[in-house]
Structure formats: C-alpha cells, structure tokens
Amino acid sequence: MNHIMKTPNTSPKATSVTPASMAMIERLISFDTTSRDSNLGLIESVRDWLKPQGIDSTLVYNADSKKANLFATVWGKNGPPSVKAGHAARPGIVLSGHTDVVPVDGQLWDTDPFKATIKDGRLFARGACDMKGFLGIALAMTPRFVAADLKAPIHFALSYDEEVGCVGVRGLIELLSKQGFKAAGVIVGEPTSMQVITAHKGKRSFRCTVHGKEAHSALTPQGVNAIEYAAQVITYIRHMAERMTQLETRDNGFDVPFTTMMTGTIKGGTAQNIVPGKCVFDWEFRYLPGANPDAIEGEVRSYAASLLPAMKKVSAEAGIEIITSSDAPGSYTDDAHAITQLAIALARNDKTAKVAYATEAGLFEKAGLPSIICGPGSIEQAHKPNEYCDLSQLAQCEAFMDRLLDNMTQ
DSSP states (O other): OGGGGOOOSOOOOOOSOOHHHHHHHHHHHTSOOBTTSOOHHHHHHHHHHHGGGTOOEEEEEOTTSSOEEEEEEEOOTTOSOOTTTTOOOOOEEEEEEEOOBOOOTTOOOSSOTTSOEEETTEEESTTTTTTHHHHHHHHHTHHHHHHSOOSSOEEEEEESOOTTTSOTHHHHHHHHHHTTOOEEEEEEOOOSTTOOEEEEOEEEEEEEEEEOBOEEGGGGGGSBOHHHHHHHHHHHHHHHHHHHHHHSOOOTTSSSOSOEEEEEEEEEOSOTTEEOOEEEEEEEEEEOTTSOHHHHHHHHHHHHHHTHHHHHHHOTTOEEEEEEEEEEOOEEOOTTSHHHHHHHHHHTOOOOEEESSOOTHHHHHHTTOOEEEOOSSOGGGTTSTTOEEEHHHHHHHHHHHHHHHHHHTO
16 A cells, blocks of 8 residues: 555646636536436436546446446556456545535525636536535546556546435445455545545434324323423433533544534424424434444433333323434544545645544445545535635645546556
C-alpha cells in the first residue's frame, strides 16, 4: 500500500474548471433525480458515455427496476494485468457518489434548479455541491484515465437513494462483496470543502405508531390515549438524550461531540373531545463511532414495552409498534491509514476532520473497504434553495483528480 501514498508536487495549481468537467457536471444536473423519482436517465446516460471508451458498466437495480446503481472499472491503456503472466491486480481506488438529490418543492429558487447556472464565481443548481459536482469531475477524467498507464484500476460507484437513508448502495456493496471485490480505499465525494473527513456519526431513524382506543372524552378512562402514551416515549427519548449530553465520553473531533436523539414529527388524534386512538411520531439518534446503537435502540424499545400492560388492561388491541426507517452505520478511518494519507496528499491539506452527518462511507467500511470523505462545496449549501458550489472548489477537485491520475501511474 505504501506506493499508493506517493504523490508528486509537480501538478500545476488549478485556477479554473475545464470545459470537459463543466459539460459533464451540466449533463448530470440536467437530470431531475429527486429521490422519489427514477435515476435511470442519468445512469443510462453515464453507461452509454462510458461504453464507447471501452468501459463496461454493471447496473444494480432496485426491486421494481426503476432505479439503479452503476459500477464501472477503468484499467488504463494496457488493460487488466494478465493472470497467465503471473501479474496480480494491485488494489485500486473507488470514486463514489450518490446520484439522487433532495426535493426543491416549496423552495424559492432564483434560477432553474435543474439547469447549471454560473454567476459571481459560483455554480447554482440542485446537486451542484451535493454531489454532482464531484461526480461530474470524476467522470470527465475518464478519457485521461483510459489513456494512462495505470498501475491500479480506478472504479466508479454511482448510487441511488442516498438521501433517504443510504438505501441504494447496499445492493451494490452486497454484489461486490459476493464477488470478493477488494480496493485500496474509497473516496466518497460528499461536500467537505475539499477537506479530508475521516469519520462521521452513525444514524438510525424510526417510526413509532401507538395504537390506543378511542372513547368520548367524557369517558376518558374507557379509552387508551395514544397521544399521551406517545408523549411518554418521546419524553423518555428526551431524557436519554440529556443523559448522553451529560455522561457520554466526548469525541471533540465532532462539532457535536456526543450522541444525539430527537423526535422530528408527530401526528395523532381526530378531535378535541375524542380520546385519540392513534399517534405516529418519527425519531432518530446519531451516534459516535464506537457507541453501541443496538443498546440505544433497545433501551427505547424496552421502555415502550413497559407501557404495554397498562394499555392492554383497558384494551387488548392497544400497543406500540416501532419500525426502523433507516440505518446508516458510522464511519472511522485512522489518520495513519494509507487511504487517508493518500487523500491528504491529493488534497494538499493535512488537517482531517469528523462530521455529524451520515454518508455511504460507513457502509463501504462495514464491507471491508476503508473510506474517507472529500469533495467540493460546503455541506452548509446542500439541501437549500439556490444551492451552489464555488467554482474555486470545483477547480480544487480537478486538481485533486489530476494528482490521483499522477499517483495511479506510479
């Protein structure tokens, strides 16, 4: 792995974004890949663009075949090493990113969110920073990757439904694991202002449905108040969050250095004078690497179960149902790891950091593929109206890819 960390200091400083990169970024942005919709237009466009360059793509579809991941490998001008010649393939680098974007509904945009607009040194569009800027630059490098004497392959991994719980990439990772796929590391191009991120929190989210029993409010004891029992569970979650704030061992590398828990939405009841028979609320927790998510989840479930005897004493049909909505494991790669050192050299920034938001890096790591996060743009601009990425950030990302190419030919 040591050879992967060699990075020359001869690459010129980038001052602008190349037309090839900008054309690819504009192409990706033009596809409305909001998570609720299909991403096949974008995926098939990328597949068809790679094919004439001699690159075959593997598409991994969802259950109804309306969405897909794409995985492709670039070997360079000499192709894969010959097994007969006794040459083993050196582990390569995966450039990974999600193709879906969050909705623009209800947001006030000054420009068409699905048309790249350059103004005042910034690229405005949905996905400009999260994360079609990174993907566009990586894909635009393909002709240069193909023409180079690569000593190890470069892989593209494009996923769907990251924004709704890192859902899509799981099928791709499962396939790669079955195939025994190995890589020196994965670079997930989420917006980090081109700083190398070595860790992020894990996240689990849930939907809790409390089934009570309706009754006239004048006969309250004959009912089971679903809202009030939901409130007890919510209050317990709040008390757990306060306990972690006070007692959990801090990791000051994170801006919020402890595990957090919260309730995000709640809906219940039909009228003021009816004991509510149903209440639904969504809650989540974001945990530090090293924390035990099963124990946290289990404590909430145990408390909810402790409420059941009193509920069922009034109605046998009463109950509390907790369903997992998403489960994204945390990510951690040591600063001394080869993929971290490579990314530091490529980014020309030796300051690493940790973030509270979840990414697909944790899933790659869980499959034995060491991962870091580094991409153009700021997470502060993601998901907002008038999302943008500074052109200087895109230029830095291009320089990063230039150095990666130099490194992979050594």
